Amino acid sequence: MSEPGLGSANNDTGVPSPARNPSLSRRAFLTLGARALFLVGLGGAVRLAGGRGTVLRPPGALPGAEFLSSCIRCHKCLEVCPTGIITSVLLTEAVLGAGTPRLDFTRGYCELCMKCAEVCTTGALVVADAGSVKLGIAHVDPENCVAWVWGGCTKCYKACPSQAITLDEMQRPVVDVSKCNGCGTCEYVCLSTVVRSYVSTRGKGIVVRPLAGDS
Amino acid sequence: MKRIQPSSGQLQLEAHLAGGYVIKPKAFRICTALAVAVAIALSAVLKVGTGTPCSFGIGGISTICPLGAAQLLLAGRKAAPQLLVALGATLLGVVLFGRLFCAWVCPTSLLRAVFQRRSTARPGRAMSATSPVPTDAQAEPPVTTAAPSQPSDGLEPWLRYSRYALLAGTLVASLLFRFPVFCLVCPVGLFFGTVFAILRLFQRQQASLELLLYPAMLAAELTLLRDWCRSLCPLGLLLGAIGTLSPVGRPAVDKEKCLAARGVDCRVCQRVCPQHIDLKSSQGLAHKIDCTRCLECYDRCPVGAIAAWPLKAPRRRPGRRHAKGAITRG
Numbered sequence: 070m071s072e073p074g075l076g077s078a079n080n081d082t083g084v085p086s087p088a089r090n091p092s093l094s095r096r097a098f099l100t101l102g103a104r105a106l107f108l109v110g111l112g113g114a115v116r117l118a119g120g121r122g123t124v125l126r127p128p129g130a131l132p133g134a135e136f137l138s139s140c141i142r143c144h145k146c147l148e149v150c151p152t153g154i155i156t157s158v159l160l161t162e163a164v165l166g167a168g169t170p171r172l173d174f175t176r177g178y179c180e181l182c183m184k185c186a187e188v189c190t191t192g193a194l195v196v197a198d199a200g201s202v203k204l205g206i207a208h209v210d211p212e213n214c215v216a217w218v219w220g221g222c223t224k225c226y227k228a229c230p231s232q233a234i235t236l237d238e239m240q241r242p243v244v245d246v247s248k249c250n251g252c253g254t255c256e257y258v259c260l261s262t263v264v265r266s267y268v269s270t271r272g273k274g275i276v277v278r279p280l281a282g283d284s
Numbered sequence: 285m286k287r288i289q290p291s292s293g294q295l296q297l298e299a300h301l302a303g304g305y306v307i308k309p310k311a312f313r314i315c316t317a318l319a320v321a322v323a324i325a326l327s328a329v330l331k332v333g334t335g336t337p338c339s340f341g342i343g344g345i346s347t348i349c350p351l352g353a354a355q356l357l358l359a360g361r362k363a364a365p366q367l368l369v370a371l372g373a374t375l376l377g378v379v380l381f382g383r384l385f386c387a388w389v390c391p392t393s394l395l396r397a398v399f400q401r402r403s404t405a406r407p408g409r410a411m412s413a414t415s416p417v418p419t420d421a422q423a424e425p426p427v428t429t430a431a432p433s434q435p436s437d438g439l440e441p442w443l444r445y446s447r448y449a450l451l452a453g454t455l456v457a458s459l460l461f462r463f464p465v466f467c468l469v470c471p472v473g474l475f476f477g478t479v480f481a482i483l484r485l486f487q488r489q490q491a492s493l494e495l496l497l498y499p500a501m502l503a504a505e506l507t508l509l510r511d512w513c514r515s516l517c518p519l520g521l522l523l524g525a526i527g528t529l530s531p532v533g534r535p536a537v538d539k540e541k542c543l544a545a546r547g548v549d550c551r552v553c554q555r556v557c558p559q560h561i562d563l564k565s566s567q568g569l570a571h572k573i574d575c576t577r578c579l580e581c582y583d584r585c586p587v588g589a590i591a592a593w594p595l596k597a598p599r600r601r602p603g604r605r606h607a608k609g610a611i612t613r614g
Contacts, residue, residue: 097442104446104516105453112457112465138359138462141338141352142473144480149333157480159492165463167494168477176488190339190346191356192364 119165123279125172125205125251127155128179129186129197139193142168146185146194152177154253155185170194172204174253174277179204181252204251205277207233207244213261214274216241222264225255225275242275251277309579310397313387317394325479329487336476337389338467339370347374349472350526351454351519355464358455375526382527382534386513386520387558387578391475393513395506444515451518466518474502514559514574524573533577533592537563541589541597553581553590563590 127146130136147155147170154177158166172179181199189195207225215222216239226234226242233248234255242255261274320337327334334340339348348370357363378385387393450466457465467473481494505512513520535553543550544564554562559574563581582592591597 093440093442097440097445100443101445101449105449105456108450108453108465108469109457109460111468112461112463115465115468116461116463134462135360138361139356139364141348141356141464142467143335143339144328144476145333145335145339147480148328148335149331151331153487156484156488156490159494160497161493164468168467168473173488184333188333188335189366190335190341190348190370191353191367 115164119163119167123281124158124163124166124169125277125279127170127172127185127194128181128183128199128202128204129195130170131193131195136193137166137169139191140169141191141193143190144168144170145188145190146170149184149188151182151184152180154179172253172277174256176257178253178257179251181250202250203280204253205279206246206249206251207253207255207275207277209242209244209275210272213265213271214242214259215261215264217274218265222260222274224258224260228254228258230254244275251280253277309583313578314394314397316388317391317397320389321391321394321475321479324476325483328480328483337385337472338476341370345373346370347377349519350374350378351451351466351470351522352464354455354522355458355466358459359462359464378523378526378530380527380530381532381577382530383520383523383574383576384527384530384533385523386517387576390472390513392471392506392517393558393576393578395475395502396513399506443511446515447518447521450516451521454518469501469505470519471502471505471512471517472519474498474505478502513576520576521573524575528572531593533579533595534572534575535563535579535581535590535592538589538591538597541587543587543589550586552584552586556580556584 126136127150131139142157144157147157154172154174155170156173158169158171160167162171170185181202183196183199186194186196209217211217215224220240223236223240223242226236229249230252231248231250233245233250234242235245237243255275256273256277259273259275262272324334324336324340326332332342334342335346337349338352339346341347346366346369348367350371353367353371353374356367454466475498477494478498481492481498484490484492485495509516537553539545542564551562553564554560557563557580558578559576561571561574561581563571577592579592579595582590582595582598585597588598
């Protein structure tokens with residue numbers, strides 16, 4: 070948006086008045102209309118561009134689109150998280166959700182303390198019962214999982230606080246979808262990025278993915 | 285006809301408060317806005333969780349950006365009770381303090397004050413440089429008070445309706461696309477977005493696009509849209525409209541003390557005002573919406589004719605101009 074017609078009308082006439090000058094009033098109308106439409110256009114463009122992908126939200130988050138229309142992007146939840154696992158969605162990840170909270174289990178896991186939901190001013194995060202809340206579901210990636218590729222690792226099986234991981238006949242981890250609450254402990258303790266760093270840099274052998282419908 | 289250049293008057297923050305220090309309101313404003321920004325960054329590092337001005341608070345007591353709240357209400361088409369409570373607390377504050385936020389907290393005015401300092405380092409000189417009033421004032425015919433005041437910034441008056449257009453656009457866009465659209469370009473959000481991008485860089489060793497894009501957008505808004513605060517900002521408009529009757533810090537001219545009563549065409553208060561408010565003409569509602577309580581007029585009035593409740597008009601020695609740069613530091 071530029072400043073149109075800066076000083077063009079009031080150089081010699083003193084006080085310009087849209088009422089006195091029909092061309093000016095038309096210009097005023099068009100300019101003001103363009104400025105209002107700029108934001109509508111921006112909103113539409115971002116809505117079209119930024120709806121892809123799913124995001125792992127903090128506990129008690131409203132589902133998908135409802136979260137986007139409720140979060141004011143104030144970063145309070147991010148600040149209070151004691152394990153520091155809440156980070157913000159980046160512009161490069163989703164323009165529409167830029168600045169909204171996202172979980173990142175590389176430096177910790179969710180203790181379901183609900184502090185993030187307690188500080189939320191807008192009700193985008195609602196304090197939920199720690200026993201029943203579900204952040205997402207862990208998925209084993211056979212290409213990265215040490216137990217699948219080499220065998221011998223039972224890190225996530227031992228760490229899971231919900232006993233949602235069992236071992237199959239080959240001693241490989243299997244996630245019980247009904248028991249897993251997506252707390253991210255398994256992803257946090259997974260060693261694949263460390264012990265397989267010379268072989269592969271693809272990522273963790275077990276990753277928490279958002280429930281379907283979370284955007 | 286005598287014209288008075290703005291004097292560098294002083295705001296005496298009652299000596300017992302600061303132990304003889306004399307602080308200019310502008311410096312005080314910069315310090316306040318800076319302190320808020322630093323406090324918010326510190327709160328993020330120390331996990332206090334005050335949030336940003338988008339929603340600021342400690343524990344159960346929170347404020348919420350009224351424009352953000354309006355957008356969420358339209359986007360979500362529902363109202364969470366905690367949002368309404370925060371909005372109520374905020375509205376109460378705005379009813380009392382009006383647009384005080386604009387001059388004292390908003391990072392836009394902080395950045396303006398810091399980065400435009402070089403060009404306006406000396407108030408006296410800067411005024412004659414930026415003022416549209418010709419410097420050869422003696423040669424000009426006397427201006428009668430009845431003459432309509434010319435736009436002192438060279439902008440056409442109707443451009444000031446842009447903020448109404450932006451506010452309408454913001455609300456319609458949020459209603460249609462169901463997310464807070466203005467927050468994408470809000471300078472307050474961009475500023476604190478930059479702060480959090482910097483924190484991410486150090487805390488998570490994560491360099492993001494925000495680190496470059498947000499400051500660039502902010503710089504573009506501050507340089508290309510110079511009239512942002514006065515003509516464009518829908519948040520300022522909303523705060524001003526809600527705080528139309530707010531009593532705190534509103535400048536009031538003592539008509540008997542004012543130089544206009546002695547027939548002097550002094551326009552210092554209007555020229556030092558970032559919003560170009562003409563206190564002497566009764567512009568009514570428009571001026572009430574615009575005032576950001578920056579106290580520049582209060583500070584610079586050569587005869588101390590302007591009070592800003594609860595601050596009484598500063599005492600000025602009659603008939604004596606204040607020495608330039610007479611800032612005494614205790």
